[in-house]
Amino acid sequence: MTALMEVTDVGRSFGGFVALAGISAKFERNKVTAVIGPNGAGKSTFFNVLSGVLQPSTGSIRFKGQELKGLKQHRFAHLGIARSYQITNLFPELSVEENVRVAAQALKTRYDVFSHRDRYPELSQKAEAALGEVGLTHRRARRARDLAHGEQRALEIAIALVANPELLLLDEPTAGMGPEETKDMVALIERLAADRTILLVEHKMKMILGLSDRILVLHHGRLIADGTPTAVQADPEVRRVYLGQNDGYA
Amino acid sequence: MTTTDLAAGQGVAPRALPKAGAALDRWRVPLTIAVLAVLPFVLPSQALAVNVLIYGLFTVGFNLLFGYTGLLSFGHAAFFGTGAYLTGMAIAHLGFGWFPAMLTGIVGASLLSAVIGALSIRTRGIYFCMVTLALAQLVYYVALQASGWTGGENGLRGFTVAKADLIGGFSVNLLNPLAKYYFIMFFAALALWFVSRVLNSPFGAAIEAVRENETRARACGFDVERTKLLSFILSGALCGLAGTLSALHLSIVPLDALSVHTSSIVVMMTMLGGAGSFFGPFVGALVFLLIEDVASLWTTHWQLIVGIVFILFVLFLPKGIWGSLIQLTRRRRAS
Numbered sequence: 236m237t238a239l240m241e242v243t244d245v246g247r248s249f250g251g252f253v254a255l256a257g258i259s260a261k262f263e264r265n266k267v268t269a270v271i272g273p274n275g276a277g278k279s280t281f282f283n284v285l286s287g288v289l290q291p292s293t294g295s296i297r298f299k300g301q302e303l304k305g306l307k308q309h310r311f312a313h314l315g316i317a318r319s320y321q322i323t324n325l326f327p328e329l330s331v332e333e334n335v336r337v338a339a340q341a342l343k344t345r346y347d348v349f350s351h352r353d354r355y356p357e358l359s360q361k362a363e364a365a366l367g368e369v370g371l372t373h374r375r376a377r378r379a380r381d382l383a384h385g386e387q388r389a390l391e392i393a394i395a396l397v398a399n400p401e402l403l404l405l406d407e408p409t410a411g412m413g414p415e416e417t418k419d420m421v422a423l424i425e426r427l428a429a430d431r432t433i434l435l436v437e438h439k440m441k442m443i444l445g446l447s448d449r450i451l452v453l454h455h456g457r458l459i460a461d462g463t464p465t466a467v468q469a470d471p472e473v474r475r476v477y478l479g480q481n482d483g484y485a
Numbered sequence: 486m487t488t489t490d491l492a493a494g495q496g497v498a499p500r501a502l503p504k505a506g507a508a509l510d511r512w513r514v515p516l517t518i519a520v521l522a523v524l525p526f527v528l529p530s531q532a533l534a535v536n537v538l539i540y541g542l543f544t545v546g547f548n549l550l551f552g553y554t555g556l557l558s559f560g561h562a563a564f565f566g567t568g569a570y571l572t573g574m575a576i577a578h579l580g581f582g583w584f585p586a587m588l589t590g591i592v593g594a595s596l597l598s599a600v601i602g603a604l605s606i607r608t609r610g611i612y613f614c615m616v617t618l619a620l621a622q623l624v625y626y627v628a629l630q631a632s633g634w635t636g637g638e639n640g641l642r643g644f645t646v647a648k649a650d651l652i653g654g655f656s657v658n659l660l661n662p663l664a665k666y667y668f669i670m671f672f673a674a675l676a677l678w679f680v681s682r683v684l685n686s687p688f689g690a691a692i693e694a695v696r697e698n699e700t701r702a703r704a705c706g707f708d709v710e711r712t713k714l715l716s717f718i719l720s721g722a723l724c725g726l727a728g729t730l731s732a733l734h735l736s737i738v739p740l741d742a743l744s745v746h747t748s749s750i751v752v753m754m755t756m757l758g759g760a761g762s763f764f765g766p767f768v769g770a771l772v773f774l775l776i777e778d779v780a781s782l783w784t785t786h787w788q789l790i791v792g793i794v795f796i797l798f799v800l801f802l803p804k805g806i807w808g809s810l811i812q813l814t815r816r817r818r819a820s
């Protein structure tokens with residue numbers, strides 16, 4: 236069986252600054268892969284390249300055999316790649332339900348200027364299901380900007396989830412969360428992982444070790460380790476550049 | 486709509502306000518048309534009423550792009566003026582009837598908005614303002630130079646439509662001010678109905694998403710540029726219709742119809758009434774025209790007064806008059 240996504244020699248520079256260089260990896264279906272590394276290592280840049288926000292400067296990305304390089308960003312969602320952002324990125328003035336519903340609509344109809352929104356009841360059903368999955372059903376009428384931080388993070392995920400993506404990219408889903416909220420988020424990701432391919436940027440090592448099938452370690456834009464949690468934990472270079480100084484991150 | 490809803494709409498029964506807000510929204514097209522229909526009788530002059538109608542419609546078109554899609558254009562006079570000029574020229578030079586002349590104006594304004602939209606839509610913020618302004622100035626100078634067609638500085642004259650023939654041998658006497666008012670209102674009503682459909686449509690949700698968060702909208706799968714362009718064209722077409730009606734109303738197109746002054750008037754009317762509200766444009770047009778009328782009675786510097794009022798609004802009532810009222814009913818609904 237071929238991998239869901241295959242990244243070959245991908246690099247990205249900003250001006251003369253190399254944020255990402257020579258990354259190659261294959262991602263199998265229904266596995267959770269964590270991407271770790273110190274701040275500024277290039278993790279978000281890697282996600283931006285995989286989700287079309289940024290074009291790679293070099294290399295190729297194939298998703299289900301199709302080359303993604305050069306594709307416009309909005310096409311990625313249609314192919315089955317969805318993401319959440321490290322910094323909460325919602326439709327602030329819309330209600331929670333509208334946030335998720337419009338995300339579902341994006342894959343269904345975009346330029347219909349004449350029929351009524353309610354003509355697509357299946358969109359509301361999808362939104363309802365996604366909100367149920369992240370536990371936000373009771374908040375559906377709230378404006379997104381009025382939600383608590385943890386709820387906004389959950390809404391981030393619901394927006395990504397409603398597209399029923401094959402590949403889900405989660406950039407620090409527990410950023411800024413307390414222990415309780417983090418526990419809920421871990422449980423949610425575990426549930427999602429049952430039938431989805433997930434890439435996850437995180438700093439909380441305990442969480443990563445519990446969730447991931449595989450860990451990639453980035454350092455200065457390079458992939459310095461790629462393996463099972465046990466193997467990566469034992470890797471001397473990883474210990475030196477990241478794990479040894481990780482106490483500050485938890 | 487029940488009588489309690491109506492009473493609540495006047496603030497008599499605060500607890501029913503949420504219901505009133507929702508009802509106002511559901512019935513926005515018939516309610517707006519009803520208000521427009523009585524305007525000639527409640528305003529001090531019929532001339533003011535017809536200006537509220539035409540500038541209100543112009544503002545509705547502008548508001549689709551600014552209030553609902555989040556793009557501040559400073560060149561919308563180009564579409565208003567093009568609609569007006571093409572209608573006038575089609576009648577004066579080509580001998581078109583009033584209806585084909587109107588269509589010429591609307592189609593021409595739409596095509597122009599497709600071009601200006603395509604050239605400007607990739608820029609953001611202040612750059613978008615500047616590009617739309619510059620392109621509209623270009624249109625202004627073309628009209629100024631092509632004086633054989635447009636009348637240049639003197640404006641376009643000589644295309645009075647005294648009587649609009651309808652199908653079946655009926656006709657409207659456009660020399661009768663009231664008949665002309667309702668003739669113009671008919672097209673404004675059609676446009677309002679259309680805009681309301683657009684706002685309720687999936688595309689209406691798409692432009693909201695783009696306005697709220699472009700990055701997120703793109704990640705969800707919206708082609709942000711195409712969405713903006715379509716909104717720009719619809720907006721241009723509506724402003725073109727307003728221009729067309731203005732030409733039929735005045736029987737003259739002043740060069741000013743294409744000027745930056747006209748572009749800024751529509752921005753002010755939108756802000757006064759409330760960007761992103763359905764009825765706001767007419768409130769904004771009325772308030773602007775009233776200030777202009779009253780202030781110009783006692784000073785030649787009335788534009789200064791308009792400017793000061795505008796600044797006060799931007800600073801202290803950024804949602805405009807109608808927008809702030811709507812927000813009040815929403816707050817009550819949420820709590």
Ligand SMILES: Nc1ncnc2c1ncn2[C@@H]1O[C@H](COP(=O)(O)OP(=O)(O)O)[C@@H](O)[C@H]1O
Pocket residue numbers: 249252254272273274275276277278279280281
């Ligand atoms: N758009 C950009 N322009 C310039 N530099 C950038 C840009 N995005 C990221 N960088 C730089 O690339 C490096 C990697 O950033 P990032 O991918 O956000 O790191 P991480 O998510 O691992 O903390 C950083 O040094 C950052 O400053």
Ligand SMILES: [Mg+2]
Pocket residue numbers: 278279280321
């Ligand atoms: Mg990051």
